[in-house]
Amino acid sequence: IQRSFAADQSTRPFYDIGDVDVDRYEVDGVTRQVMLAARDLDPSGINSPTWEATHLVYTNGYGMVAALGNDKTSNGDPEMLVKDIPVESARGLPEVTEPRIYFGEDSGGYVIVNTDVKAPSDELAAGKGALQPYDGADGIRFGSGVTGFLRKAAFSLRFGEIDPLLSGNIRSDSRVLLDRDVKDRVEALAPFLAFDHDPYLVLTEGRLQYVVDGYTTTRNYPNSQRADTGGLDPSSGLYGRSF
Numbered sequence: 001i002q003r004s005f006a007a008d009q010s011t012r013p014f015y016d017i018g019d020v021d022v023d024r025y026e027v028d029g030v031t032r033q034v035m036l037a038a039r040d041l042d043p044s045g046i047n048s049p050t051w052e053a054t055h056l057v058y059t060n061g062y063g064m065v066a067a068l069g070n071d072k073t074s075n076g077d078p079e080m081l082v083k084d085i086p087v088e089s090a091r092g093l094p095e096v097t098e099p100r101i102y103f104g105e106d107s108g109g110y111v112i113v114n115t116d117v118k119a120p121s122d123e124l125a126a127g128k129g130a131l132q133p134y135d136g137a138d139g140i141r142f143g144s145g146v147t148g149f150l151r152k153a154a155f156s157l158r159f160g161e162i163d164p165l166l167s168g169n170i171r172s173d174s175r176v177l178l179d180r181d182v183k184d185r186v187e188a189l190a191p192f193l194a195f196d197h198d199p200y201l202v203l204t205e206g207r208l209q210y211v212v213d214g215y216t217t218t219r220n221y222p223n224s225q226r227a228d229t230g231g232l233d234p235s236s237g238l239y240g241r242s243f
Contacts, residue, residue, distance in 0.1 A: 001035050001067065004078050009039065009065045011085050012120065014058055016042035017065060019105060021200035025066075027081065027091050033069035034081060034093075038201050038208060040104050051163040052117065056170075059111040059177075061101035062121050063087040064201065064208055082203070097206030102136065104210070105199055107180035110159065113139065116169040139175030148172055182210045190214060197235040217241060 005017040020037045027034070040061040046053055063085060067078035082089050087096040100121050102111070113134035121132060142148045149165075155176060156165040164170065179185055182199050193214035200211055215238065219226075232239040 001078055002037065005037055005065050005067075008077070009083055010042075011039070013045035013047070014042055014120070015039050015062065016045070019198065022069060023200070023202060025081075025093055025203075027068065027093065029092060034066050035069045035078070036064055036066040036082070036201055036203070038101055038104060039063045039065065039085075040101065040106065043109075051161060052167070052169070055110065055163075056112050056115050056117050056167070057119055059102065059113055059119050060121055061104060061107075063096055063099040063101075064203065066093065066203070094203055095206055096203065096208065099208070100132070100134075101208055102134070102177055103138075103180045103182055103185070105182060107182075109180070111177050111180070112164070112170060112174055113177060114171065114174045116171060134175060139177045142170060142172055142174050142176070144172035182212060186212045186214065192216075194237040194241060196237055197233065 002017065002020045005020065010016055016039075017037050018040045020035050023034055023036060024031050025034045026032075038061055041058060043049065043054060043058065046058055064082055064087070065080065066082035067080050071079040073079055081091055081093045082096065087099050089095050101107075102113070119132075140151070142151050152165045152170065156162050179188065183195065183197075186193075186195055194217055195215075196213040202209055202211055217238070229238050229241055234240075
């Protein structure tokens with residue numbers, strides 16, 4: 001189903017349909033199995049991957065796709081429940097009110113948001129190309145005056161690129177988003193947990209969010225037996241651990 005999603009719903013060269021997850025949602029008032037996936041940003045599809053394009057313009061994925069897990073159309077295609085750009089929901093699934101995806105499963109590198117350049121999602125969301133501000137709590141704000149200059153210089157040194165210091169499109173309210181891979185973020189937040197290797201996407205209250213399963217392990221339970229983790233997927237957070 002991933003290939004069908006990608007062929008029909010990537011919609012732009014710089015978007016890609018990645019990992020497909022399984023969840024349950026109410027469809028026409030009945031709980032059904034649903035296959036869903038995010039429309040992630042694919043930097044390899046950027047036509048002219050300049051610094052500005054990579055870090056200021058193409059900053060986020062957009063929306064998701066979902067289909068019934070055990071049904072198909074008359075011509076064999078997935079029975080779509082969430083699709084297209086702008087994102088459309090059908091048959092009782094929640095509307096996607098915030099389709100922009102800044103943090104995901106394979107979101108690497110930094111991006112700068114709230115700049116003076118238009119992202120593709122600005123065109124898609126507003127229809128007339130109005131700038132859509134990033135209103136999340138994450139990110140480091142540049143600031144103005146001496147503070148803004150010093151932060152631009154600091155980021156230029158950190159990234160090994162002069163562009164953050166010289167760019168005229170960065171404003172005082174622009175923000176740098178770092179560590180955008182959800183697995184890296186949760187591992188940094190709770191290094192004492194073992195995490196599943198496969199975060200899964202959920203649609204809740206109009207927003208696209210990722211759930212990452214985390215586990216506590218120990219070798220000190222009385223009368224316990226060692227777990228054989230050799231048969232687990234090597235990419236699993238529990239593979240090779242002794243507990």
